[in-house]
Amino acid sequence: PPRPPPAAAEPPEPEPGGRYEAVVPHWFYCKVTETRERWVPFSVQDSERLEAAHGAGKEQDGVVVPTSGGRYDVHLRARQRVAVYWEEEAAQVRRCTWFYKGDKDNKFIPYSEAFSEELEEAYMIAVTLGEWKKKLESPNREVIILHNPKLMVHYHPVASSDDWVSTPTEQGRPRTVKRGVENIAVEIPHGEPQQIDHLVFVVHGIGPACDIRFRSIVQCVxxxxxxxxxxxxAHFKKAQEQQQVGRVEFLPVNWHSSLHSTGVDVDLERITLPSINRLRHFINDTILDVFFYNSSTYCQTIVDTVASEMNRLHRLFLQRNPEFTGGVSIAGHSLGSLILFDLLTNQKADPEEEEHCAQGSRTTSGMGGIEEVKEILKKLELSEYCDVFEKEKMDRQALFLCTEKNLKEMGIPLGPRMKILHYISRKTEMK
Structure with a gap:
């Protein structure tokens, strides 16, 4: 007679009375791209800041934690990640401890915070009492079974028209459940240096897309x-660890959306032919920006938008980084470089700034004249009298106006006086 199939080996049960250690949470945010959700971990530094703010107290209504180098704020109470410098849809934030493997790309997805607490409580009881094979049901009627610390599975419910509870064998292929972020395959960056040495504004070219992958200016920056x-x-690791150098911050300057929000798209739509629809709309969004910039109507709008946006970003950056003392640079791509060129060559300086520059120029000119006189004295081997000429504020022009009487009044002896007068006479004759 045929033998019955061997029974499936049961996972080994741990001994009762195990030691329970609390799980270490890590914070994630949900990134939505083309209706597809992906949970991305915050850096180690940001997660620690969020956890510290979370554990500081129950009143979290006004708690805002800057993350990602200060470019995003996390509103702790609302669990939202909001962009600071540009417009972007707010992302959901979650304090994560338990994860299950997704069905599409095998990425681990965090459970909700409330259900994670239930899982953690069941896990604690199972470890402490040694009572495993715990079964929990999520709010979506999904079943999670804790076989042992290393084997925990998640079953999705089978769509049915009745209310009968299905057993795990009827619920299809189980999915892996993991406890703690250290047990899932995910790359977590350490974080960005706090010190910022330089700020760069990046201005895009034609169209809303900035590369052949049709990514936005924010993604490219x-x-x-x-x-x-x-x-x-790679190149300044030691200096960075010793805090001798900081990082460079790049901020995008978007002018395309402001231009096309003036109602110009409505006018274009009225005169756009229906044939080759995609191509015509692509041209309206990209190539026509060149013609807009060459028109007297829209050119000033674009320039004003770029200038005001850079000023807005700079003010906001200084508000959030009051200790910043570094330099500021601007970079432009394609049409953006032309916009920046026109902006820099045609801008008018502030009257006070012009006066300050003029004073600096005069001071520099005067200092240059004194240095030139010192060089002449060195050539004549009379360097010991440099201090005398500097005290009298003698530049090159004043030197060539000197007479023997003037030099004598300055205390210059006869020999050096003769050398200086001979040099002046020879140079005058050459001219």
Whole structure:
């Protein structure tokens, strides 16, 4: 007679009375791209700040924690991540301790905070009492079974028209459940240096997309920043650890959306032919920006938008980084470089600034004249009299107006006087 199939091996049960250690939470935010959700971990530094603010007290209504180098604020009570310098849809934030593997890309997805607390409580009881094979049901009627600390599974419910509770064998393929972020495969950055040495404004070119992958200016500038951080880590790691150098902050300057929010798109739509629809709308969004900039009507709008946006970003940056003393640079791509060129060459300086520059120029000119006289005295081997000429504020022009009487009154002896007068006479004859 045929033998019955061997029974499936049960997972080994741990001994009762195990030691329970609380799980270490990590904070994540939900990034939505093309209706697809992806949970991204905050850096180690940001997660620690969020956890510290979370544990500081129950009153979290007005608690805002800056993250991602100060470019995003997390509103702790609302659990939202909000962009500071540009417009972006707020992202959901979650304090994560338990995860299950998704069905599409095998990425781990965090459970809700409330259900994670239930799982943690069940896990604590199971570890403490040694009573495993605990079964929990989530609010979505999903079943989670805790077999042992290393084997925990998640079953999705089967769609049915009745209310009968299905057993795990009827619920399809189980999914892995993990406790703690250290047990899932995810790369968590350490965080960005707090010190900022330089600020760069990046102005985009034609159209809303900035590269062949049709990414926005914000995404492209993020790449600039990431490359800069990786170069710091690769070439200036020791100096960075000793806090001798900081990082470079890149901020995007968006003018396209402001231009196309003036109602120009409505006018374009009225005169756009229905044929080759996608191509015509692509041209309206991109190539026509060049013609807009060449028109007297919209050129000033674009320039004013870029200037006001950079000033707004700079003011906001200084408010959030009051200790910043570094330099500011601007970078432009395609049409953006032309906009910046026109902006820099045609801007008018403040009257007080012009006066300050003029005074500096006069001071520099005067100092240059004194240095030139010192060089002449060195050539004549009369360096010991440099202090005398500097005290009398003698520049090159004053030197060539000197007479023997003037030099004598300055206390210059006869020999040096003759050398200086001969030099002046020879130079005058050459002219």
């Amino acid at each position: 993020n790449d600039f920043r990431n490359v800069s951080l990786s170069m710091l880590q």
